[in-house]
Amino acid sequence: MKTLRLGVAGWWLLWLVIQIGMPVRATETVSVPAEVRAILARIQPATLRAHTELLSDDLFEGRAPGTRGGLLTAKYIAAQFQTYGLEPLGGSYFQNVPIVNLRAIPTTMTFRAASGATVELAYGTEFTAQSGECLPEVRFDDVPVVFAGYGIVAPEYDWNDYKDVDVRGKIVMLLVNDPGLHNPSIFQGRTLTYYGRWTYKYEEAARQGARGVLLIHTTESATYPWQVVQSSNTGTRSELVRDANSPPVVALKSWITDDAAVRIAQLGGKRLATLIEQAERRDFRPVPLDTTLSLHLKSEVSTLESPNVVGWLPGRDEKLRDECVVVTAHYDHFGVKEDPASGQRLIYRGALDNASGVAALLAMAEALGKSDWRPRRSVLFLSVTAEEQGLLGAQYYCEHPLIPLEKTAANINLDEVNVFGRTRDFVPLGAERSTLGKTIDALAKLEGLVMKPDPFPQNGSFFRSDHFCFAKAGVPCLSLNFGVEVEGKPEGWGKQRFDTYVRRDYHQPTDTIQEDWDFRGAAQHAQFALLIVATVADDPAMPDWLPGEAFQRKKT
Known part of the structure; x- marks a missing residue:
């Protein structure tokens, strides 16, 4: 996705400059008809x-x-x-949206090092998980885990977190947000770009052929506390029904706590803080964590329709x-x-x-x-x-x-x-x-x-x-x-x-x-x-x- 390198103030300055140079439009000066004023007055707090x-x-x-x-x-x-x-439109006030509902059954996620040492995470308090393919059952048996920084490929920013490492079939552990969070001179500084959204992380990882994603939560990077991740990603989750034209998806969509990520890195002899420092640079390359993930994820799956509601004037x-x-x-x-x-x-x-x-x-x-x-x-x-x-x-x-x-x-x-x-x-x-x-x-x-x-x-x-x-x-x-x-x-x-x-x-x-x-x-x-x-x-x-x-x- 093309994104200009402008902070939020820069966008408003650009808008002002361009608007000054554009032809005058009917809406440059506006007046409100009395009929519209009367309509607005109908809207009351009660x-x-x-x-x-x-x-x-x-x-x-x-x-x-x-x-x-x-x-x-x-x-x-x-x-x-x-x-x-x-x-109504087309004879109905409803546009039925085909949806798959999934409810993951609480389980344990296990990470294992070559030495045999393990780290186990508890569902809800330390991780959330969802089948990206909306399957009732999916197994991950000793799948290698790779730290891939922010998981971003952004040519306009000369940024590629996946360079030189093949992550196909592997689990990628990713930082939420984008590199501008800690460096105002890159991306759009603290103004979040779409590259920083969790939706993009899943999309790009799928394009790279990764089997699953672990998103590392911090309140600063996500802009909300872990309790929001819990409430938003446990219980019933929904996806659109997929068809032949649907884009690829990862098999595992997961969030983990910051503390869990520290323990996973330590299991493979790494320091998460050091990995994050490396991920802030353009020359970063993905780092195998020398650990594997095992998870048996079962879900209750149902297909249904949930309507959009339309009213035409x-x-x-x-x-x-x-x-x-x-x-x-x-x-x-x-x-x-x-x-x-x-x-x-x-x-x-x-x-x-x-x-x-x-x-x-x-x-x-x-x-x-x-x-x-x-x-x-x-x-x-x-x-x-x-x-x-x-x-x-x-x-x-x-x-x-x-x-x-x-x-x-x-x-x-x-x-x-x-x-x-x-x-x-x-x-x-x-x-x-x-x-x-x-x-x-x-x-x-x-x-x-x-x-x-x-x-x-x-x-x-x-x-x-x-x-x-x-x-x-x-x-x-x-x-x-x-x-x-x-x-x-x-x-x-x-x-x-x-x-x-x-x-x-x-x-x-x-x-x-x-x-x-x-x-x-x-x-x-x-x-x-x-x-x-x-x-x-x-x-x-x-x-x-x-x-x-x-x-x-x-x-x-």
Whole structure:
């Protein structure tokens, strides 16, 4: 994947420079019709709270794909769409996504040195494991383990962690993130690139012919604690059903703790710290660890369908109504899991992630659907499934679009809506990569808001939600994230509040509605998102990526 060598500040500077030199567009200065103002005023905090409370209630059982709670959620969303006057597509409000569900049965992972010494890891507390091929049973008997640094092949950065060593049929142990994490002069510094994402690590290892991957977790490199790995990668996991056109996969997808990685390296007479130091350099070459891995992984496997939910609002212009703006928000979370220590049944309610985003999407759909005003283009409201499993619902939609992608003007994504109070700023992730940036900037000035770059660039948020599938498919997109300058709060309060959420509640059973949540922020978030949607859908010009951007519209 082509990636320009720019940090997050560099992207915004590039956007500014290019925009200054581009021809004036209709959206450079904008005005908001009175009809649109009236539509925005329909979105009220009480509506956002009501939807969020219901969707994160125990009744919905954590909204896991393919479960009773997940299907109940999809039916609720579809019923709301119908009530708002949105139309189905192809006669249905559902696009069924074929999914394989796997639940690994806890086991032990064993590493063995030539001397016969062993290290054993316990499932859940020290490692997680999944069959990449979605098989009910797979065995790994004394498979050699190789440390392959960050597992990155990036010609534009003159970087190849797999050079000169054949890893075919072997297990590769990899660092999470990319080399810029500790060296601001390479890659994009602490701004995470796609090369640093765990999804890329699995993809590249498969291309290299590796049989399996061990991802070394640290809170710094992953940007979340081990408890998030546990909750996200144990219990039931999902994959899209594979076919003849599917790309290769590794047989083993696994995370291990940092302490486990230290012990594995020591077993073969190596120091992990030394290996990491070597991996920070361009001349690094993979290092055989002189250990082997053995694992007998059994899984409960089932094939099912989990729906994306679609609601279509036709535009008013006869020439443009076959084009659309897609609004996305994933409805799934992690369902119900059993605490291995206590045996207690835990519901992962996902109030902020992403009942709040679905609540905003529904409020926007209701406000626009029940009004008499329509933009020139149509609007497709799309609540997708299985985002938490690797953006599966959005990936499936982009591979099987209900509206041709070349007629999709833009995607506006909502993932975790602001529940901490009204803010003076927003973070339109990805807007700086396309002409959407100019539209957003003009609307922000009109609304007295400040658009800021990602305050957490090390998290790689641009690659972590459904809009990224649209970007890869060539559709200009953004994910509207909330800012941290909360009205009436001291400087730094918003960032601290979000940091607390990530540390304590992200992907945990404790992601529930809190007493101090202020849904005036959610209403503001949904209103600004709908303003963007209405403006882009009503603009005769089609948004496009900026020159030189890694993503471009597909040629027809």
